[in-house]
Amino acid sequence: MYWKFLCVDCDRNWILNRLCSPSKPCEARAIACGQWIDMVTTRIGGYSLQNRLLVAVSVLLTVFLGLTGVVLDRAFRNSLETGVAEQLQVQIYVLLAAVDETDGNFYFSENLREPRFSQLNSNLYGFISSASEGELLRTSSALDIDYETLSLDYDLGIGNTSFGRLQTTSGSEFFVSSYAVTWENRRSPILFSVLESTDTFKAEAAGFRNSLWSWLGGLAVLLLVLQVLLLRWGLAPLRRLATDLQQIEAGQSEALDTSYPRELSAVTRNLNLLIQSERKQQSRYRTTLADLAHSLKTPLAVIQGELGRDAAGNSQESLVQEQLDRMNQIVTYQLQRAVSAGNASTLARQVNVADVVARVSRTLQKVYADKAVNIELNxxxxxxxxxxxxxxxxxxxxxxxxxxKYGRGKVAVSAVLLSDAPPSMRLQIEDNGPGISADDRDRVLQRGVRLDTLAQGQGIGLAVVADIATGYGASVSVADSRLGGAAIVIVFDNIRVAD
Structure with missing residues (x-):
């Protein structure tokens, strides 16, 4: 996989393999690193701010603790190795103090102070040798060591000390410290060498490494838990802000709370101003439309009243009356369209569907009492x-x-929940009237259809319903009713389900 970065120095795009190191200085600029980290956190953590911060902190914490572990492990090994070198140097002095020579033969004139020199398989061995004569003396612990497999430093200058690791031909590994001295009646320098197996060193280093990474792993987990808690505490105001906005959207609150941290106070203040501005604007729209309705309807009512005083049966007056009725319907329809155009607001209130349906049903049953309409509610x-x-x-x-009006005395209203995520509702009104033919169904619901082309008997009601529903993002359709007439189906997405 390859990533593309824009260099801030040369203004060129570089294609970098995510597993490769940048080959040019400008490619290694911080902007590239920042883009790469941002891309990784976005891919892994998604678009959650908390997840992105957790991923970024986890990556940085892993790198930091990993480097810390490597540095501490290296420092411990170096310290341990330095201690071994100092101990072996002391053991050389022990050999020097105990060795003597008689008739050209070296021997230990006293018991060695280090008891391991006298024990087999003690992992501590001493040799006295020279380049010309080879091995001159060894400690008791070295009786099972093949001297020929040792590569000692016979080029060491007199009075100098060397320390290092020695690998034998048999595969054994030792720390070796050597010290070259002059000995009377000896032409070649005498080399005092002390060897110690690396097994103990490796065991101590491995034990420290295991403990170190265990502690660092535990520390990483603890720091991550603390980081999660700190992030939850630090981001709590943002979650509260989101909750407050959801309450406003659901109509459960009028404005945002003002008790936010200083960093969010400007945001919440501007959001409250925006909410107030939208409410005031809606109020002005409604007031203006109400005034317009009053100013238009009053002259129409006067004209209708005057015409009503004239004798009935005049065809010209009947035509004028019919056109006035149509004008009144047009005014009502257009005002309703204007009002409904801005109602699908995120600042809406919750309205219980069952209560509204019950009120409207009771009113219409009184209006059509002569038809004894039976309205079934579900x-x-x-x-x-x-x-x-x-x-x-x-x-x-x-x-x-x-x-x-057009049914034969039986109406059914139902409203059911279609899905929970997101919640949607199907509202259906059915009757047992003549219904609406399949050819007219799309035409009566089409936006912008002329009023004088609507199906006879349907008035402008369906067009008003379609316009209002469209303003809320709902869909309206006409189907056959199980009662034998028409069924109007509206599917809403902007609903809430009470707990």
């Missing part, structure tokens, strides 16, 4: 509509009015 009481209650009443009023 509404989930937990369903809440997010929007303006007047819009829901307008839609239900138009649909139920048509069902009562």
């Amino acid at each position: 509404i989930d009481p937990a369903l809440n509509f997010l929007g303006d209650e007047r819009d829901l009443m307008e839609m239900l009023g138009n649909l139920l009015d048509n069902a009562c």
Whole structure:
């Protein structure tokens, strides 16, 4: 996989393999590293701020603790090796103090102070040798060591000390410290050498390494847990802000709380101003539309009243009356469209569907008392509509009015939950009237259709319902009713389900 970075120095795009090191200085700029880290955290942590921070901190913590572990392990090994060198140097002095010569033969004139020199398999061995004569003397512990397999430093200058590792031909590894001295009546320097097996050193180093990484691993887990807690505590105001916004969206709150940290106070203040501005703007729209409705409807009512005083049966006056009625319907329709255009707001309130349906049903049963309309209700009481209650009443009023007017005395209203995530609702109004033919179904719901081309008997109710529903992102369709007439189906997504 390859990543593409823009260099801030040469303004060129470089293609970098994620497993390779940058080959040019400009490719290693911090901007490339920052983009790479951002890309990795985005891919792994998604678009959650907490996850991105956790991933970034985990990567940095892993790198830091890993480097710390390597440095401490190396420092311990160096310290341990230095201690071995010093101990072997002391053992050389022990050999020097105990060795003597008689008639050209070396021997230990006294017991060695280091008891391991006298024990087999003690991992501590002493040799006295020269380049010209070879081995001159060895400690008791070295009786099973093949001197020929040892490569001692006979080029060491007199009075000098050497320390290092020695690998025998048999595969054994030793630390070896040598010291070259002059000896009377000897032409070649005498080399005092002390060897110690590396097994103990390796065991101590491995034990320290295991303990070190165990402690660092535990520390990493502890730091990550603390980091999670700190992030949750630090990001709590953001989560509270998101919750407050959801409450405003659900209509459970009017504004954001003001008790936020200083860093978020400007954001919350501006959001509150935006919310207030939208509410004031909606209020101004409604006031203006109400004034417009009053100014238009009053002259129309006066004209209708004057015409009503004239004798009935005049064909010209009947035509004028018919056109006035149509003008009144057009005004009502266009005002309703203007009102519903801005109602699908994120600042809507929750309206219980069952309550509104019950109120509208009771009203229409009184209006059509002469038809003895039976309205059957099947509404989930937990369903809440997010929007303006007047819009829901307008839609239900138009649909139920048509069902009562053109049905044959039986109407059914149902509202059910379709899905939980996201919650959606199907609202259905059915009647047992003549129904709507398949050819007219799309035409009566089409936006922008002329009022004088609507199907006879349907008025403008369905067009108003379609416009209001569209403003809320809902879908409206016409189907056959199980009662024998028409079924109007509206599917809403902007609902809430009560707990």
